[in-house]
Amino acid sequence: MTSDQLVAAPETALPTLRGAVAGLPSYVPGRRSAGADIAALASNESHYEPLPAATAAVAEAAGRMNRYPDMAAVELRERIARHLRVTAEEVAVGPGSVGVLQQIITGLCDAGDEVVFAWRSFEAYPILVELAGARPVRVPLDDAEGHDLDAMAAAVTGRTKVILLCTPNNPTGVPISHDRLEAFLQSVRSDVLVVIDEAYVEYADAGSGPDSLALYRRYPNVCILRTFSKAYGLAGLRVGYAIATAAIAEGLRRTALPFAVSALAQKAAIASLDAGEEMAARVSLVKQERIRMAAELEAQGWKLQPTQGNFLWVRADAPLLALLVDAFNAAGILVRAYQGDGVRITVADPVSNNRVLRLLADYASLTTS
Structure with missing residues (x-):
């Protein structure tokens, strides 16, 4: 081809993003703490420092950070498999559960396929779906702030490839019962992957939500999604995992970004699983505070749904939400506001929790929940 046959691009032309990317909403992370007097209750992180065994494992592994991590994460997968009594072939890992979820959607969805999920739920769901070129199908929560499984089943079409079930739901904290989830699975086509995001x-x-492993063993179209970012306190290292049939798990490993889970994260996750009793003791303290806070807020007049996460959900209409956000900001308390819906507050140490209780007491008379 001669030079005069080349078609010159207009001088003003510049690279452009895909339409799906340009139109994506930005994921809104919880705001970061900026001082000793700030209570960081926006991101549902563990307020405890990392487990000592995890810190020691990271320190020991840091001396080899000039080397790439094990891309297959064999040791970690084998440790997760022993923990949950599955095989390593049924385990896929990624950079946090959201990273594994991206592998799931990438691995199963073509352009135009549909992913069904409740709304409001985890904010990354529609972002990851649209990024893959698939279509998000949002199904409103029921009156109890939980998943409306009948409506979700009715939303399934011939293009549905994945259903996302967040239990306990983020941000409302409401779990899905085992019996309801099993009935839902019986009504869904077996070629639709049902992801139980836990x-x-x-x-x-115990007993508040589903026995997901039992359902997985009974229904091969179930995939379980979990993370080390919350109760295990490894949010800064980014490691999560999925349990799925060997064929699906292999596909998730193929769609993973190479070396996405660092060697430090892998070692810390293994050490955290080995320190399970210490983690459980910390969780027990958080649950005690969750119960205490919920009881006091209900005594103040707030109407709360029973939550099973490490957070509380306060339903608030737009005028009340604006007042609460301003009040929390003025008090140096970082919480997560969802415009038009409410505010999510991470349960932390008793001192921080008491600050929340004192503030909300001044606004309880304004709630219409």
């Missing part, structure tokens, strides 16, 4: 499962009371 980021907060360690904080849930």
Whole structure:
């Protein structure tokens, strides 16, 4: 081809983003603490420092950070498998559960396919779905702030590839019962992957939610999604995992970004699983504070749904929400506001929790919940 046959691009032309990317809403992280007097209750992190065994494992692994991590995360996968009594072939890991979820959607969805999930739920769901070129199908929560499984089943079409079920739900904290979830699974086509997102499962009371492993063993289209970011206190290292059939798990490992889970994160996750009793003791203290806070807020006049996460959900209409956000900001308390819906408050240490209780007492008379 000669030079005069080349078609010159207009001088003003510049690279452009895909339409799906340009139109994506930005994920809104919880605001960061900026001082000793700030109570950081916006991100549902553990307020405890990392487990000592995890800190020691990271320190020991740091001396080899010039080397790439094990891309297959074999040791970590084998340790997770022993923990949950599955095989390593059924385990896929990624940079946090949201990273694994991106692997799930990338691995199963073509352009135009549909992903069904409740709304409001985890904010990353529609972002990841649209980024893959798939179509998000939002199904409103029921009157009890939980998943409306009948409506979700009715929303399934021939293009549905994945259903996302967050239990306990983020941000409302409401779990899905085992019986309801099993009935839902019986009504859904077997070629639709049903992802049970259990980021907060360690904080849930026994029997409040599903026995996801039992359902997984019974229904091969179930995938369990979990993380080390919450109860295990490894939010800064980014490591999560999925349990799925060997074929699906292998596909998730193929769609993973190479070396996405660092060697430090892998070692810390293994050490955290080995320190399970210490983690459970910390979780027990958080649950005690959750119960105490909920009881006091209800005594103040707030109407709360029973939560099974490490957070409380306060429903508030737009005028009340604006007042609460201003009040929390003025008091140096970072919380997560959801415009038009309410505010999510992480349960932390008793001192921080008491600050929340004192503030909300001044606004309880304004609630219409």
